[in-house]
Amino acid sequence: xxxxxxxxxxxxxxxxxxxxxxxxxxxxxxRLDPVMQQVGLKSLxxxxxxxxxxxxxxxKVTEAMTVNETFFFRDRAPFDGFRDAILAELxxxxxxxxxxxxxxxxxxxxxxxxxxxxxxxxxARKLAGWSVDIVASDIADSVLKRAREGVYTHFEAQRGVxxxxxxxYFTKRKDQWAINQNIKAxxxxxxxxxxxxxxxxxxxxxxxxxxxxxxxxxEQKRNVLARLARALAPDxxxxxxxAESVIGYSTEFRPHDENRVILTRRGRDEVxxxxxxxx
Amino acid sequence: xKNVLVVDDSPxxxxxxxxxxxxxNFKTSEAEDxxxxxxxxxxSMPDAILLDWNMPVMDGLEFLxxxxxxxxxxxxxxxxxxxxxxxxxxxxxxxxxxxEYIMKPxxxxxxxxxxxxxxxx
Numbered sequence: 001x002x003x004x005x006x007x008x009x010x011x012x013x014x015x016x017x018x019x020x021x022x023x024x025x026x027x028x029x030x031r032l033d034p035v036m037q038q039v040g041l042k043s044l045x046x047x048x049x050x051x052x053x054x055x056x057x058x059x060k061v062t063e064a065m066t067v068n069e070t071f072f073f074r075d076r077a078p079f080d081g082f083r084d085a086i087l088a089e090l091x092x093x094x095x096x097x098x099x100x101x102x103x104x105x106x107x108x109x110x111x112x113x114x115x116x117x118x119x120x121x122x123x124a125r126k127l128a129g130w131s132v133d134i135v136a137s138d139i140a141d142s143v144l145k146r147a148r149e150g151v152y153t154h155f156e157a158q159r160g161v162x163x164x165x166x167x168x169y170f171t172k173r174k175d176q177w178a179i180n181q182n183i184k185a186x187x188x189x190x191x192x193x194x195x196x197x198x199x200x201x202x203x204x205x206x207x208x209x210x211x212x213x214x215x216x217x218x219e220q221k222r223n224v225l226a227r228l229a230r231a232l233a234p235d236x237x238x239x240x241x242x243a244e245s246v247i248g249y250s251t252e253f254r255p256h257d258e259n260r261v262i263l264t265r266r267g268r269d270e271v272x273x274x275x276x277x278x279x
Numbered sequence: 280x281k282n283v284l285v286v287d288d289s290p291x292x293x294x295x296x297x298x299x300x301x302x303x304n305f306k307t308s309e310a311e312d313x314x315x316x317x318x319x320x321x322x323s324m325p326d327a328i329l330l331d332w333n334m335p336v337m338d339g340l341e342f343l344x345x346x347x348x349x350x351x352x353x354x355x356x357x358x359x360x361x362x363x364x365x366x367x368x369x370x371x372x373x374x375x376x377x378x379e380y381i382m383k384p385x386x387x388x389x390x391x392x393x394x395x396x397x398x399x400x
Contacts, residue, residue, distance in 0.1 A: 163380040
């Protein structure tokens with residue numbers, strides 16, 4: 001392994017919590033080549049040498065290396081769970097305040113928060129008189145810009161969006177599909193690195209943090225999960241990616257009784273089972 | 280294994296669709312226009328139909344209207360697969376009884392997601 005690769009590993013871990021495995025050398029080339037060409041650098045060593053001093057370069061590298069793949073209603077189950085379990089329970093639990101706060105952490109190009117906004121629109125009748133905030137954040141300005149624009153390619157708009165939703169929530173602009181203003185207006189986008197302090201975001205009833213932690217090193221996973229737990233109401237919900245689990249990284253969550261893709265906070269008097277006991 | 284009838288006048292599109300559908304574990308058969316597709320479904324009703332819009336002899340919409348009037352014609356899931364991609368066409372397809380709508384060009388991910396959408400994932 002080259003010295004430059006090792007230096008890049010430690011930079012990414014520090015700057016974004018991203019854990020770059022040794023076998024990801026190909027990924028580095030594929031993703032950083034365009035950056036090197038753009039700024040006129042010839043080797044990874046040159047690039048790494050400038051990272052410390054050049055903040056705009058550091059930002060470009062972080063953005064290029066973080067994974068942005070996403071699509072509307074990705075995996076379906078979490079969104080069905082949001083509608084059928086989470087929302088149904090919150091309608092009871094928050095009946096007095098009539099206020100719900102959602103956070104889509106690491107929202108990439110916006111498909112996740114917009115999917116949630118579409119569900120809220122479908123459930124509008126039940127939510128009449130309620131205020132529902134959706135905060136969506138990502139580390140990368142470039143994807144946030146696209147998320148705010150809410151304009152998707154032919155391929156992006158078709159993947160995961162049922163035809164009834166396409167007709168109802170999008171407007172065709174040439175070969176692209178723009179999400180309608182009433183859905184867009186429901187989402188507030190903010191730049192946020194999950195490794196940095198996000199306590200100013202306040203407390204949420206639901207946090208979607210999907211397919212993010214898998215890229216983090218164990219220590220970073222523990223750190224982020226501990227702070228996510230503090231950003232979540234005691235009876236709030238955490239939704240992770242299909243292949244993700246908190247086992248070994250946090251004892252503050254347990255699977256929802258009816259829906260395994262949803263986690264709830266463990267009560268203060270509940271005894272945490274030993275590591276590995278919850279599968 | 281579920282059966283999908285691919286209806287398209289382009290042999291190339293039929294070939295691509297067949298390859299993708301077989302990778303997704305569907306069995307496929309083919310028809311090159313709406314009339315031939317009607318004959319095919321009369322002989323044996325498939326689980327799903329991937330349906331082009333613009334075809335000679337009988338177009339996709341006319342086929343769909345005929346299909347939905349047949350005994351058992353309500354059973355197959357119908358997914359349009361067409362270059363027509365404006366809201367007007369999509370709405371007309373929905374009203375005629377289409378279950379989903381794929382806009383060309385398409386890829387495997389889109390086909391997979393649309394078949395999941397109609398419950399044939």
